[in-house]
Amino acid sequence: MAESKSDPNKVWPTGLTEAESEEIHRNVIQGTQIFGFIAVLAHLFAYIYSPWLK
Amino acid sequence: MIYGKLWLVVKPTVGIPLFLSAVAISSFLVHYMLLTHTTWMPKYYEGNMKKTASIEAPASIAAAPPTTLVAAAPATK
Numbered sequence: 178m179a180e181s182k183s184d185p186n187k188v189w190p191t192g193l194t195e196a197e198s199e200e201i202h203r204n205v206i207q208g209t210q211i212f213g214f215i216a217v218l219a220h221l222f223a224y225i226y227s228p229w230l231k
Numbered sequence: 232m233i234y235g236k237l238w239l240v241v242k243p244t245v246g247i248p249l250f251l252s253a254v255a256i257s258s259f260l261v262h263y264m265l266l267t268h269t270t271w272m273p274k275y276y277e278g279n280m281k282k283t284a285s286i287e288a289p290a291s292i293a294a295a296p297p298t299t300l301v302a303a304a305p306a307t308k
Contacts, residue, residue: 188239198238205247206232212254229275 186194193201223229238246265272 188236191239191242193238193243195236195239199232199235201238201243202232202235205250227275230271 184194186196188195188198191198262272266276
């Protein structure tokens with residue numbers, strides 16, 4: 178893997194390419210969505226099956 | 232994707248742990264503040280507080296049997 182500062186696709190200060198940045202961001206967004214979905218589900222179950230707010 | 236170029240300026244090795252710890256700390260703080268500032272959250276975390284059937288107070292019992300007898304009128308056809 179040739180890594181050099183002369184690579185025209187790399188952007189500094191991080192040294193990632195735009196495609197790499199987009200790929201990381203897709204995963205961050207997907208992780209956030211899955212986390213949010215599980216959190217909503219957990220709150221829903223807690224509300225239904227516990228004396229929470231009752 | 233919107234903000235997809237974020238990781239060109241923020242190092243993922245810094246930004247991702249920062250983001251995850253911000254989520255963890257803020258969600259902990261929200262739950263902790265609910266625990267300390269509400270009445271229902273401590274009860275909920277205490278658990279095992281389901282309301283049991285309360286014993287009903289006995290209905291009023293006659294202290295003594297009636298002293299007078301009232302004759303019922305005979306049934307008429």
